[in-house]
Amino acid sequence: MKLEKKVEEKLLAYIKEIFANDSWTLAHSLSAVGIIKQIAKSEGADEKILATTMYLHDIGYGGLLADGYSFSQRIAAKKEHMPKGAKMARDFLGRIGGYTEEEISQIAHLIEVHDNVDALKTQDELLVLEADSLASIDPKVPFSFSEEDVVKYVDFFLNHRATRFVSKKGKELLEKFSTQNKVFAGMAGKFKK
Numbered sequence: 001m002k003l004e005k006k007v008e009e010k011l012l013a014y015i016k017e018i019f020a021n022d023s024w025t026l027a028h029s030l031s032a033v034g035i036i037k038q039i040a041k042s043e044g045a046d047e048k049i050l051a052t053t054m055y056l057h058d059i060g061y062g063g064l065l066a067d068g069y070s071f072s073q074r075i076a077a078k079k080e081h082m083p084k085g086a087k088m089a090r091d092f093l094g095r096i097g098g099y100t101e102e103e104i105s106q107i108a109h110l111i112e113v114h115d116n117v118d119a120l121k122t123q124d125e126l127l128v129l130e131a132d133s134l135a136s137i138d139p140k141v142p143f144s145f146s147e148e149d150v151v152k153y154v155d156f157f158l159n160h161r162a163t164r165f166v167s168k169k170g171k172e173l174l175e176k177f178s179t180q181n182k183v184f185a186g187m188a189g190k191f192k193k
């Protein structure tokens with residue numbers, strides 16, 4: 001199913017408010033939405049479920065991280081942001097309407113597990129992983145962390161994220177972003193030896 005414009009406007013307004021002081025996560029979330037739409041289209045997957053999930057996947061960080069947070073603070077909040085975000089998504093989607101109970105449960109589940117990358121199995125879980133991963137190396141959304149932290153991130157990405165891509169479109173975009181994102185390409189080149 002497609003995501004309706006009117007509903008999409010509400011999702012956008014909601015995350016803009018949550019990430020008012022976290023422009024990286026806002027840009028990351030919007031990038032993830034654009035990417036999942038392309039992937040959902042080429043895979044014939046459910047855009048309404050997946051695009052809603054990408055809008056909301058990181059809302060659990062809202063309120064957990066103070067402005068100007070460091071990479072290690074973000075890592076420390078990682079485990080908690082998933083159940084917190086799933087609960088916030090349930091409340092928000094129930095409030096705005098336009099979603100069945102079943103749809104809300106699917107979206108909340110995807111948010112609740114999205115960063116447990118090694119445990120992801122279903123097609124929807126893996127497509128969310130692809131969009132989240134790609135958005136994190138989107139050349140238009142540059143890394144906001146220190147070089148040392150980017151090294152750690154790229155290492156993790158190559159071993160736990162890039163290896164799990166299943167869709168044709170996702171793999172295509174992975175190749176494109178890995179080249180266009182010069183910081184990523186430079187680091188990845190060092191790891192390959």
Ligand SMILES: [Fe+2]
Pocket residue numbers: 057058081114115
């Ligand atoms: Fe997340």
